[in-house]
Amino acid sequence: MSLFRSALSTVSAISRPYSAVASTAVHKLPNLSYDYAALEPAISGQIMETHHKKHHQTYVTNLNNALEQYAEAERKNDVAQMIRLQPMLKFNGGGHLNHSIFWTNLAPKNQGGGSPPIGALKTAIEKDFGSFDNLKQQLSAQSIAVQGSGWGWLGYNKNAKRLEIITKPNQDPLVEAVPLLGIDVWEHAYYYLYGPARAEYLKQIWSVVNWKNVGERYEAAQK
């Protein structure tokens, strides 16, 4: 494998003499663990397929391009170029990170989608939000209120040791807290099915939230 890799890097280095391919990890579109249509009727198969194959793939492609250019700028010690590339890294790197979490935060009903939180996560939700219903109501309301494109998040604040709801614009990744559950409120996530009714999307999405995955992320965040 390493021989194969270094042979590939050599070929790339020859064909693109200024790129630092060998030192740049290549990001890939993750597979989904369910079919595109499996989240219906909450999210249509058409939305899922376009969202995953087109939108997420574009973030991955552009992230890899940005990282390659960044490695080249770093190699040349071109600080201005490194700074110039940062918005591209933030947007596409954020898009890749956010969607990679989002797909795992969802599950069809027959794989546990919509089953309420249990264990340590359930306890933490009740401590920090009063009840599971309150959490859903607050996360919905704040996600609906995001102006333009962005995300609503349930995150774990490691310093305060508590769950928090945080919204982010565009594809800015959640970095102030450990991301547990992200809700994509870009129009591409719901418009084909719900039109401009973001609130209806936020009502229906709870039937396919994978709280088991959110709970695993919560437990990992304790370490």
Ligand code: MN3
């Ligand atoms: Mn999206």
